[in-house]
Amino acid sequence: MSSQELMDDPSLAFNSNFSYDSWYIYEPIGAQDDMTSGVIQDCYPTIPYDLYHTCIAPISLAILLALSLLVKRKNLYQNFWDGAPGLLSPVNFLEEEGSNELTVAVFGILFSSLCVLVLDNDPLPFISNSSKHNREYWKIMALLYYPALYYPLVACATIRHRAGYFFGCLLSWCHCVVQIWQKVECPQSSKIYRYYSLLSYLPIILCLVVLSLWYPVQLVKSFRWKKMVDMEVPGSSYYEKYLKNILAKRAPKRSTNKPNPRMLSRLQSYLRSYIYTPEEGFQVPLKLVLSLAMAVIAVYQVALLLLVAFVPNIQIVRLGMTKEVTALFVQFGLVPSDNPTGLPGDKELETIKHYIWSLEVCFISSLVISCLLTLCMLMKSLVTHRFNLKRLYQGAVKDVLHRSCKLRPSQQALVCWMYFAGFQTAFACLGLLIQHIVIFICIVAFTFLVAIPLQSGTNMHLFKIVENMWPFWLTLVVAVIGQNLLTHYCFLERSHPTKELTNRRALYIVTYLLFPINVLVGVLAGVWRMVISALYNVVHFCQLDVSLLSYGAEAFDPGYRTYCHYLKIEVSQSHPVMKAFCLLLLQLHNPKRLKGFQLGDLEEGVKLMKTQKLSTKASKYKQNRARWYLLYTLLNNPSLLPYRKRALSDARANGTQTNPLKP
Known part of the structure; x- marks a missing residue:
């Protein structure tokens, strides 16, 4: 075949090099029925999303207003909202009260809903077929709509009232039934993967099931133990346990002559650092759990x-x-x-x-x-x-x-x-x-x-590179091993109780001669340092309690700085001993709560709730020891340090300020 013929017919030249007819395939692979069988048809549930949100949003707003009228905030501001209804608090983050399951469930519903709407073409359920130009604006509106929609689900429990539990039952059941019904009718969708919508909604459904079971249980408890619930101070049980735990007299640890194996003890301590086990007398704050x-x-x-x-x-x-x-x-x-x-x-x-x-x-x-x-x-x-x-x-x-x-x-x-x-x-x-x-x-x-x-x-390319560089690797290995052996046997004197340098002239000569090789070892050590630093930061990136920067530069790490300031607020505002002391003062101020208590129990600051009778023959030494422990704890309480007399800017003789702090 001549070159002129190849130039006149390019397809002939292409076919002469390859035995098959065409390089690109324009026909669909497989039969036409196979292609159409994988197409997911649009599914329209019996209760559409827009109709569901149109109905549930006004209902949620009406329930929130009804609960706000039920609970009046008379003491918030004396001259502004006196006697007027106030917006219910969703979660008391700084108080050890309520249920962690409820808060986690509501926040789980909210966060999962926001994760779903990020990839949704219609972020707001009221607006369908939104244009790409306005879609980002609707997503911003959705970031405000969904928290307001699920606000009553958590606010119904904060009032600790029978009506709140009843409304919570209605809302949680409505949300749960509608969500499950929609996913049963339309389990598949054309977004990303046919079952992605169903799998992404699993946390929402699970959290709604938890709420649907939690509210009825609380409603039944409000009918059976109404008086006990009304008299109970929120969080008092935890503060009592914490105070009892720190004031309890512990037996001294007995020293054993059989020490544990060093490697086994290290392994156990290392595993304990990764496994969280509940500890008696201590409760993790709600913000951390959330x-x-x-x-x-x-x-x-x-x-x-x-x-x-x-x-x-x-x-x-x-x-x-x-x-x-x-x-x-x-x-x-x-x-x-x-x-x-x-x-x-x-x-x-x-x-x-x-x-x-x-x-x-x-x-x-x-x-x-x-x-x-x-x-x-x-x-x-x-x-x-x-x-x-x-x-x-x-x-x-x-x-x-x-x-x-x-x-x-x-x-x-x-x-x-x-x-x-x-x-x-x-x-x-x-x-x-x-x-x-x-x-x-x-x-x-x-x-x-x-x-x-x-x-x-x-494809043994990597092994060929390593094989060709074997003199380089052998030199580095011999240099590292040789320096360690010389240091161990020649440059350290081991006859004395403390190790001392010896053969200093030989040490200087070896250090000078091996300087070029140590530069190459340093290059490898630098690469290893970079790899280890990157891997350490990648692994610990999700931990806010660990700074990814060196000591002295932690302020430039936003995660670690946020964690440190979080600890300041949590300790200064929610110290268990401070809360226990305040509950003790409240019980002294309210005689109705002192029934069944003895004066010795209140002085010790331990028996906030009566569990067992103390002996009338208790020695005065135990009372003095308990009072001393309580005094020492309160003196070292970080929550009370700013309120001491010497810390106040304008303190009177009785320790009060000229301008009292607003609540």
């Missing part, structure tokens, strides 16, 4: 989105792989070919499918590892939170914050306290995403550079 619960839900939502966005698409690519597409990988040398003509066959097609399957396995494995790693770090942070709070309750500020400071409210501290739960949730999302990317790259590199070449015996 932030960690939202972080777990965030990990689930992000992992689900990554899974459904990658795995189904990579499976479609693997199933649709043909010999024509495989030829492209053969030409670039990504797939080895034993055919001397370079044309792909069945073996090459199976090889590329095996590569794509390996990529899918690497993605799933990295996602599982990153999720487990993030959950372990969150569990470890919970253990650290408890240790830090206990140390700050005792007044050991330097052990936690590494500097002396006063635990009192400030503008920055209060803003960071409001930021804390949101920051923890956002950091968990970003930490999971970064960990997944890094682990996925590492696993893919190991698979395609080490595992697959060892399995197939081809």
Whole structure:
């Protein structure tokens, strides 16, 4: 065939190089019925989303107004809202009262709803078929609409009234029934993956089920133990347990002559640092429980989105792989070919499918590892939170914050306290995403550079590079081992009780001669330092209690700075001993609450609730010891330091201020 004929007919030249007819495939793979069977038809539930929100939003608003009229805030401001109804508080974050399950469930519904609307074409259910230009504005409006929609679900429980529990039952049942009914009728959707909508709504349905069971239980309790609920002071049981625990007389620990194995004890202490076990007399604050619960839900939502966005698409690519597409990988040398003509066959097609399957396995494995790693770090942070709070309750500020400071409210501290739960949730999302990317790259590199070449015996590029550089690696290994041996046997004198330097002239000579080699060792150490620093920051990114910067630069870490200020507000405003002391004063002021109590119980500050009778023959030594413990605890209480007489700016003789603080 002449060159002129090839120039006149380009298709003839193309067919002369390849045995098949065309490179690109324009026809759909498979039959037409197979293509149309995978199309998900639009599903319209019996109760549409717009109708559901149109009905439930006014009902929620009416219930909130009814409860606000039921509870009047007369003492909020004497000259402004005297006698007028006030907006109900959703959650008393600084009070150890109520149920953590209720708060976590409502916030879980709110956060999951916001995760769903981020990828939704219609963020607001009232507005359908919104344009791309206005969609971002509707998303901002949705960030305000959904918190207002679910506001009554949590506010119904704060009034501790039978009417609130009844309205809570109605709202939770309405939300739960409608959400389950819609997902049963339309389990599939065309967004990202056919079951993504159903899987993303699972936390919402689970939290609604919890609310649907919690409110009826509280309603039944309000009928059976109404008097007991009315007389109970919120949080008094926890403050009593905490005070009893710190004032309890503990037996001295007996020293054992059989010490535990050093390695086993280290392993046990290391595992305890990652496993949180409940401790008697201590309760984790509500804000911490809420932030960690939202972080777990965030990990689930992000992992689900990554899974459904990658795995189904990579499976479609693997199933649709043909010999024509495989030829492209053969030409670039990504797939080895034993055919001397370079044309792909069945073996090459199976090889590329095996590569794509390996990529899918690497993605799933990295996602599982990153999720487990993030959950372990969150569990470890919970253990650290408890240790830090206990140390700050005792007044050991330097052990936690590494500097002396006063635990009192400030503008920055209060803003960071409001930021804390949101920051923890956002950091968990970003930490999971970064960990997944890094682990996925590492696993893919190991698979395609080490595992697959060892399995197939081809593409041994990494091993060839290492083989060609074996003199360099051998020199570094010999230099490192030689310096350690010389230091151990020649440059340290071990005959004395304390080790001393010896053979200093030889030490100077060896240091000078090995300087160039130590530079190369330093290059490897620098690379290892960079890798370790990056991996450490990636792994601990979701922890706010750990600073990713060095000592002295923690102020530039927004997460750690937010955590430190959060601790200041939490300790100064919710110290259990301070709350127990205030409850004791309230009981002394209200004679109705003193029934069944003895004066000795109140003086000790331990028996806030009568559990057993003290002996009338109790020695005065025990009473004095209990009073001394209580005095010492109150003197070192960080919550009471700003209110002492010497700390007040304009203090009178009786310790009161000229301008009293507003409530």
